[in-house]
Amino acid sequence: DAKTTQPTSMDCAEGRAANLPCNHSTISGNEYVYWYRQIHSQGPQYIIHGLKNNETNEMASLIITEDRKSSTLILPHATLRDTAVYYCIVRAYNAGNMLTFGGGTRLMVKP
Amino acid sequence: NAGVTQTPKFQVLKTGQSMTLQCAQDMNHNSMYWYRQDPGMGLRLIYYSASEGTTDKGEVPNGYNVSRLNKREFSLRLESAAPSQTSVYFCASSERTGLNEQFFGPGTRLTVL
Numbered sequence: 432d433a434k435t436t437q438p439t440s441m442d443c444a445e446g447r448a449a450n451l452p453c454n455h456s457t458i459s460g461n462e463y464v465y466w467y468r469q470i471h472s473q474g475p476q477y478i479i480h481g482l483k484n485n486e487t488n489e490m491a492s493l494i495i496t497e498d499r500k501s502s503t504l505i506l507p508h509a510t511l512r513d514t515a516v517y518y519c520i521v522r523a524y525n526a527g528n529m530l531t532f533g534g535g536t537r538l539m540v541k542p
Numbered sequence: 543n544a545g546v547t548q549t550p551k552f553q554v555l556k557t558g559q560s561m562t563l564q565c566a567q568d569m570n571h572n573s574m575y576w577y578r579q580d581p582g583m584g585l586r587l588i589y590y591s592a593s594e595g596t597t598d599k600g601e602v603p604n605g606y607n608v609s610r611l612n613k614r615e616f617s618l619r620l621e622s623a624a625p626s627q628t629s630v631y632f633c634a635s636s637e638r639t640g641l642n643e644q645f646f647g648p649g650t651r652l653t654v655l
Binding site for chain 2: 526
């Protein structure tokens with residue numbers, strides 16, 4: 432899995448967009464960018480993934496730079512329930528069975 | 543759909559006691575996983591089941607056994623609990639083995655005294 436770098440923590444005002452960055456400068460051509468989050472005392476939750484095109488689902492949008500060395504997860508209208516640790520994971524499709532979470536970004540959504 | 547469910551939510555054991563953690567999924571997924579998460583640390587894979595009838599060791603299998611009862615259910619057994627097994631245990635599932643989109647249950651918080 433490629434190494435990822437995320438800020439340790441971020442704040443966001445409720446109702447505003449939360450933009451969470453991730454650097455993955457050593458990403459390989461066959462590696463995808465995945466985002467998970469873990470709300471306190473709950474199981475990790477899959478959010479979204481992408482290879483090179485921007486992706487959007489009901490939870491979030493994923494913007495991947497053209498050189499694929501960084502990406503941004505966007506929560507368009509953050510709510511207090513989005514307060515969680517967000518993990519960026521870079522790995523190949525079918526890379527194996529164990530997901531490995533790094534330090535992640537602790538997002539605090541404030542009223 | 544309930545997704546992935548786990549029972550119990552909390553459990554306290556004494557050293558040497560045994561117990562089974564239950565996990566079920568209703569997404570018709572082929573693969574299921576057991577992870578543990580220690581305070582302030584990441585997930586570590588204990589065992590996984592690629593499909594009904596198969597199980598394989600993960601990163602930290604010692605002290606645990608598993609049973610893939612059917613396609614829906616995957617249980618984790620501690621035969622003789624030790625304080626080092628105090629942790630939060632998460633069950634997860636995916637459509638098939640190796641996929642990175644895994645869906646997790648709410649966890650079982652286990653304390654071994």
